[in-house]
Amino acid sequence: MKRAALLVVLLAGCGVLEKRRSSASSSAELPVGAVPVGSDVAPLPAPPPVAPSPPTTLGALPSLAPLVTRAGPSVVTIKAFARRQNAFGRGSLEERGVGSGFVYDPKGFILTNNHVIEEAGHLVVKLDDGREVDAAVVGADKPTDVAVIKIEAERLSPLAIGDSRSVEVGDWVVAIGNPFGLEHTVSAGIVSAKGRSRDDVKGLDPAGYFNFIQTDASINPGNSGGPLLNMAGQVVGINAAVRANANNIGFAIPMEMVVQLLPMLLRDGRVTRSAIGILVDEVSAAEAEKLGQTGKRGARVLKVLAGGAADQAGLAPGDVILGFDGKPVKDPNELRWLASIAGVRRTVNLRVARGERTFDMRVTLGELTE
Numbered sequence: 001m002k003r004a005a006l007l008v009v010l011l012a013g014c015g016v017l018e019k020r021r022s023s024a025s026s027s028a029e030l031p032v033g034a035v036p037v038g039s040d041v042a043p044l045p046a047p048p049p050v051a052p053s054p055p056t057t058l059g060a061l062p063s064l065a066p067l068v069t070r071a072g073p074s075v076v077t078i079k080a081f082a083r084r085q086n087a088f089g090r091g092s093l094e095e096r097g098v099g100s101g102f103v104y105d106p107k108g109f110i111l112t113n114n115h116v117i118e119e120a121g122h123l124v125v126k127l128d129d130g131r132e133v134d135a136a137v138v139g140a141d142k143p144t145d146v147a148v149i150k151i152e153a154e155r156l157s158p159l160a161i162g163d164s165r166s167v168e169v170g171d172w173v174v175a176i177g178n179p180f181g182l183e184h185t186v187s188a189g190i191v192s193a194k195g196r197s198r199d200d201v202k203g204l205d206p207a208g209y210f211n212f213i214q215t216d217a218s219i220n221p222g223n224s225g226g227p228l229l230n231m232a233g234q235v236v237g238i239n240a241a242v243r244a245n246a247n248n249i250g251f252a253i254p255m256e257m258v259v260q261l262l263p264m265l266l267r268d269g270r271v272t273r274s275a276i277g278i279l280v281d282e283v284s285a286a287e288a289e290k291l292g293q294t295g296k297r298g299a300r301v302l303k304v305l306a307g308g309a310a311d312q313a314g315l316a317p318g319d320v321i322l323g324f325d326g327k328p329v330k331d332p333n334e335l336r337w338l339a340s341i342a343g344v345r346r347t348v349n350l351r352v353a354r355g356e357r358t359f360d361m362r363v364t365l366g367e368l369t370e
Helices: 002-028 065-074 255-268 285-290 309-313 332-341
Strands: 075-085 091-105 109-112 122-126 132-141 146-151 172-177 185-196 212-215 227-229 235-242 250-254 278-282 299-304 320-324 347-354 357-364
Touching (some): 065 075, 065 227, 075 109, 091 235, 122 146, 132 255, 146 255, 172 235, 255 332, 299 309, 299 332, 309 357, 320 332
Antiparallel strands (some): 132 146, 172 185, 172 227, 212 250, 227 235, 235 250, 278 299, 299 320
């Protein structure tokens, strides 16, 4: 009997619900703002018009498989070995690390990081097809963490070098390497920032030159030396570092820097740097205001080294260098880089602000000493 009463209650409730639905349905058919006949309810205002969706160029993201298929054979595993001697004086090779690299020239030249090959007694390159070949160091530069090695092998597939200057924040990129020894691991993401300096990545050489591309494509130990590719499959950076305790914040050396070093690395095996002979710092907000700048551009001279190029040219502490050989100077890091690669004994033009005067000064660069 109780169950029958409960059923009656449920059916009665359903009937009420149906009536409410019917009422809502009929009122929904009225024009916006209309009121049913005989109702005392004030009409509702018409909703604002909905703006059309902005046009988008993304559409459906294409598969990265064709790009990876083309680029994969160019990416290599680099095994670094240290030479050890046992108590009986017998030598042996002990693997001390694994990194990545990529073929950029069909004659067997490979780009990687300096820290991948530094202090290695022996190098072995493993190719995508399984071949393992001994490698020799052609040139290396610790301040930029760039190295060139060479193998003797046939049927090599080089990667094209892209223009890292054209890379924009938000562009899609792909990293290929060997994180934790997992060969030919592919990760993808975007360029999340540009122009990251040594101040943004802790633990780097304090005397180094860094202008990193930041990416959220996953980069881990073992990815070092591998390529960062644009959507055309061109190398725009060499994966080099990660931010400790951060998720997917990696850094790549832009190829713009690498190609400027390559001629010296291939010819001399090292980079000989030029120098102005000054110590510099950032321009303060007060100094920028005095110069009539909207931002803190340039590099302020802290100290002029006695007998150096700047001393001979007449630069003085407090001067602000705004341009180097026709190029605007953004900050001290950019000035250090431009001066270092200009060339020893080359004469360049500096744009200098001193007090209320702005003038040009000719400086013949000296050699940077360690």
